[in-house]
Amino acid sequence: MTRATxxxxxxxxxxxxxxxxxxxxxxxxxxxxxxxxxxGAALTTLTASSGADVDAAIGKAANAFRDWRTVPAPQRAAVVRRLGELLREHLHELGELATLEAGKIGAEARGEVQEMIDVCEFAVGLSRQLYGRTMASERPGHRLMETWHPLGVVGVLSAFNFPVAVWSWNTAIALVCGDTVVWKPSETTPLTALAGHALLRRAAVEVGADPEIHQLVQGAADVGERLVDDERVALLSATGSVRMGRTVGPRVAARFGRCLLELGGNNAAIVTASADLELTTRAVVFAAAGTAGQRCTTLRRVIAHTDVVAALGDRLCDAYHQLRVGDPLEDGVLVGPLINGRAYTSMQDALARALADGGELLCGGERVIVHGEESYYVRPAIVRMPAQTEVVREETFAPILYVLTYYDFDDAIALHNQVPQGLSSTVFTRDQREAERFLAADGSDCGIANVNIGTSGAEIGGAFGGEKQTGGGRESGSDSWKAYMRRATNTINYSTELPLAQGIEFSPVSS
Known part of the structure; x- marks a missing residue:
């Protein structure tokens, strides 16, 4: 245990x-x-939403949806455009609030708000690109096409580590698609939620839209469960643990609702013999130690070729020793606190299990005392593992990086894929064949697969999400907007005849 200023x-x-x-x-x-x-001190206290409060919020969102869905999408985008402008005006304030409440260093907290601004810009452009398609009909005098329509009330359950960005991914897209939103944030970050909610409703009022299109409910898991079970919530977008997803998914499916799940990640980097180790080291350190290891895209496993594993381990430990752990409000600090004592206990338990499995602690893992015993700061840890044991296959939401070795590239891919999660992945190589193989159908099985870049820091233009126990959901970019809308197939007969599909003859009525 060490101390920091x-x-x-x-x-x-x-x-x-x-x-x-x-x-x-x-x-x-x-x-x-x-x-x-x-x-570890209290900032303030708030009143949690009661069951009646949640029911009323859903009802307000459902009522607002009836009119909101008929507003042309480019006009709906005016709310999102104004939200983006307000976020620009308050970037530093909202960023600092995220630092206070989630413990992020200033650069990452401001980056989160910038991400919100970026997704607002994306959604505004998207409002004029909610394309359907026209298809060739097999029947003369007919037109066959598909159209997309607003879905309904979207419930958003967000996690503490990105207290406002993930909400904005869902909300900006949902609003331009014509949906209304009920947001239940993590109970550990209620103040950033108050700010986000206030800015959005202000944006709505200023452009002449109904502020009831967005509702905020606060509280523990029981508040979120009411969104899970309410049939008026057409789509539930939930970000959190695999355990949470195992509960939420079946309950939403039981009422035939839609679910968008963004769950755990156990992200890996394959480091090949040809890798640029300087570039690799920089990328690995940010991906593994950023946000104190509390990102779903945090790098948790390095699978390094036997020819470079020792040199890479030395480089990583040298870099880790230079990481400044401390108060995230202080300039120069790169690693802030864990969210609470449970996170610290989970990290120490995982380290103990890894060492019991034959792992070697290369560096880090110890607690750093910054503000007394009520806050939890740690030095990011690197552990060399003899095999991919059960603790390595699990996601520990803390800064632990496991280092494994391989000799044959096929074995590296197999090792990479032998975990239940499937969010983000990367390979560091200067060999084009290895890069292309990693991105191929028999390569990485993750929703995000990169080359020569870390596992975190995804851009909003690409659809974000993963496979397997990560849930299969996609948020933000590309065509993820389709998750927030319903599709209708339309056939229009502009002829005077009534031909049937597949050439079927059925004419009991004489002319």
């Missing part, structure tokens, strides 16, 4: 100041405690 002032007063600057009126105090992982 810190610069924490009064985070509770600062949080109120930041919220006020964004036009947020503090709600009445209650039992829901907003804490900062920077010190």
């Amino acid at each position: 810190s610069v924490a002032g009064d985070p509770a007063a600062r949080a109120v100041e930041l919220l006020s600057s964004m036009g947020v009126t503090m709600p009445a105090p209650g039992s829901l405690v907003a804490r900062t992982p920077i010190t």
